[in-house]
Each structure stands twice: as structure tokens, then as C-alpha cells.
Amino acid sequence: MDTTTPLLTLDRLSVSVPERERIGGGVGDLTLVEELSLQIRPGERVALVGESGSGKSMTARSILRLDPHLRLAGSIRWKDQELVGAPERRLRRVRGREISMIFQDPMTALNPVLTIGEQVAEPLTVRGMPKRKAHAKAVEMLDRLGVPKAKERMRAYPGQFSGGMRQRVVMAAALVAQPDLLIADEPTTALDVRVQEQVLDLLEEQSREMNLAVLFITHDLGIVAGLAHRVAVMLRGCLVEERTVDDLFTCPEHPYTRGLIGSVPRLDADPDVRLKTVADYMSTEGATTHA
């Protein structure tokens, strides 16, 4: 058991849409995440796995309170401060400096009319670092993330980059201020397999070298196998299972987890063996799925 003090502790965190904010009406608050507890220690890589609508992204977004209209209950403890109910200016000090976040689509995450350099250096300049110094740090970060000719490409625009290169730029902007935690929300879903592999390798490497904790949100259990230390599985707003990555893959306890692992076609599987669906796993074990 790891005894280091956790960086982040979610304690019975609930996220809901208040009745008056519900799109299309509906009675009562709509619960998106229900009493979720999770801890992340320095340098630890935790994967939060679930399907669309499971609440994995809402959990991640709520840590930084990116959706101010949502109601949070329970506690989000970051180092020695409580983020639930904290004033906006305190969150602003955390966002991008101590905790940064990257998203699925590198095409829309970057501003098309600002240069790469301006965007990667922004987390530093916005906090008052002199331009020249911030610029140098941005070049260094792009270089670390394998962007060729980083110095020259600082003047380029996002449109001149491929999807994989843009995701590296997004990562550089997220890591340039040396945060303690990176929240990565499906960062490779829009990428080709070979580019995905490169981005995941970089993420793992940076995490090790910078002692960076990572909360990795994904629907794909396959890609977390080699990346995460721990995996938490969400189903309909609730955490159904949380284990070390080795335990989760060798002896998954919840039928839903077993379904997620077992229903994915594998390169090393016999194609004549019929693929079992998640519903098969759930129904044979007496649980139900929304699918």
C-alpha cells in the first residue's frame, strides 16, 4: 500500500445538473456523478475508464470546475486546499499551473489565429514571466515532446501541423508550467494508431521524468494497460471497480469490467470464436447494462 500523501483526493464527489439548468426540462436535479471517491498520489498515473455518459469526463472537468453551472457535493481536496466551494480566483491559481488538462480533439483545442509559440508560452506569460524567458521554455518543452525544429516552428500556426503534432503542441502548453497533475481526456481518440502510440509513449516518459501525476480518461481499456498504475471503472455515474492495472486485467471483479475487457477484438484472438458482448457478461452474472 502506498503511504505517500495524496495530491488529489476526491471524497464522495457528486456532480449534478440543477433542475433549472436542465436542457429540455425534466424534474429534479440530474445526477451525473454519484459519490465518487478516488485518490491520486504524486507521479501516479490513474486511468478513469467508462463509456459515453458514464460520467468520466464530468468527474475530470469538475476537478477544475470547468462547468460552473453544475452543482458539486462532497469534497475535492487538492494538496492542502478544498476546491469544492473555493472561490474562482483560487481555482484560477490551480488551473494550468498546478493542474492542467488536455482534450480529445487537438484540432479544436488550439486557437487557429495565434502562433504555436504564443500558445505554448501563454501559461507562463499570463503569470508574468518575461516573454523572452517564456519563449525559451516553450521551445525547450516542444523539443522535449519531439516537435522537430521547435525554434522555427514557434512562429507557425496550428493549421500547418498534423493531428499528432498538434497534440504534442497541446501537451507542451499543458506541461510548460510544470504542473503536478495532468488531466488527459481521451487525448488519443482522434489519432491514428501509430501516432497514438507515440503520444502515449511521450505521456508516459514525461510523467516519469517530471514526476507528473496523470489522470487519464478513456473508453479504451487497451491503451491504459501499458500506461496506468491504477484503473478506476465508471458505469452510469458510479465507480464500479478500482484496482491496480495488473489486478484489473488478471482478475476483474465486476461483470461490467470483465465485459469491457472481453468484448474488444484482439489481434491475438481466434476470429472464429464469437465475440461476447458486454451485455452477455452482465446478463450471465445478473447485472444489467444500459446498452
Added chain:
Amino acid sequence: MPEPLLKVDGLQKRFGRGKNAYQALTDVSFEVGQGEIVGLVGESGSGKSTIIRCLVGLEKEDAGTISYDGIDPVSASKADLRRYRREVQMVFQDPYSSLDPRMTVQEILEEPMLVIGGFSPADRRARIHELIDMVGLLPEHLTRHPRHFSGGQRQRIAIVRSLVVDPRVLLCDEPVSALDVSVQAQVLNLIKDMQRRLDLTVLFVSHDLAVVKYLCTRLVVLDKGVIAETGDVPAIYDAPQDPYTRALMEAVPVPDPVLERARRARRLEAAR
């Protein structure tokens, strides 16, 4: 290989002109035999969707010929073209945008039969009921609109829509990549079952080599608009000849922590 039903020969397609021109397809030729499921694999920009779009007439090829059961859509007679359009059907990637939100499921499923013509109301009803039963949808679903259905259900509706006119060829453009893991397997099994029951010939576009291995009998690998490799699925997966095919296969993540960590260590070692 069984008798070829669908043939693509020397297909060329370029988008844009002058300096900004992009050669999407360069001399692409392959055949799909009656009853085969052929996987068309490649990364984004490899031209796999362009081929499908040329096959259904959504794009016009610059050069090369397409032929289905002896019909060349470019020079075909009106009657032959009709048969081509009826017997070659398509399933799109995203069932959230491929179904008209204002139509009921009944209307969505009837439309192809009305467009092609020759189906009496009784025929239409019978076809729809037979097929929705095969894919596990219920008669009461027919009066609802697409928004009431999950992604997997929508993709099943889209598959039924492609099958109501009794096609012989199904062109599937990444039909499971927009779906959740829990319904991917259902839709893959459904395509497999329907192919067998209806003796369909399927061209299945995918970027996912594990999905292709499960479903397909033969494989066409495309690299930047050029065919890198073709062959039977077991042979290619056992010993890929082309370095591009090999690289694609090696990049597929395996849901096994020990294997994955070892692979990453090897990669990082090699990069040093």
C-alpha cells in the same frame, strides 16, 4: 478467391489543383469475391473512404474503372445503373448523423424502397419487420425518432436501412468506430451474422486491425493512396510482408499490462 463480384481497376483520384493538389488514390486495383468480407485498412488520409465514396458515386474518380457484376457505372444503361444502385448499399460511420432526425424509424427504413420503387406496401412492411426482427429491434420502435435510440441501436437501424432493398454488396465505412465498446461487439456480430444469412459481399473500411481480423477474410492495406499489401487475413496477420502493415499491427494496443509495458520499454530503448 471466389468469382469476383466487385472490381476496382487503376483508380486515381486527386483533390484540389496546382500546388495544393493532393493525390488521394494512385492506381488502386483490387477485387472482392462473391461472399467475401474484405477489410480495407489504412490510416487517416490513406484513401480508404475515397474508394468507398467513388464506389457509391459520391466522388467521381479521375481515372480507372469500377465494375460490379459486369456493370460499369460510368457507361451503364439506365436499367443497369438502377440495379447497381440497388444492389450496392452503404453503411456510414456515424449513426448520429446518418439518420434524419425528423423521420420516424419506419420512414427511414421505407425510404430506400420508395426511391428504388417496385415494392408494394405489403412488401415494404414485410421486409422491414423481417429485418428488424433479425437485428433485434422491436415493432414498437418503428414509430419513434432516431433521438430515442442509443448509438448501437441507431447503427442497427442504419444497417437495416441498407438491407431493405436486398443488396448483394454492403460497403461499410468504419461502422463501429463511433460506438461504445459495449455495443461494438454487438454490431460486429450482427454484420457477421447478416453476411452469412444473406450471403452478402462486404467491403469493410476500418483503421482497427483487430476488428478487421475478427470480421474479414481478406485484407487490402492502403498507404497514402497506394496499395501496400493484399492477401488472406490469416496469412497477413501471421507474417505481414510490407513494413507499413507491420508498423500498423505493432501499434495496436494489447489489453495486457505486462505485454504492453514490455513493448513500450522496447520502443523507448530503440528510440534511444
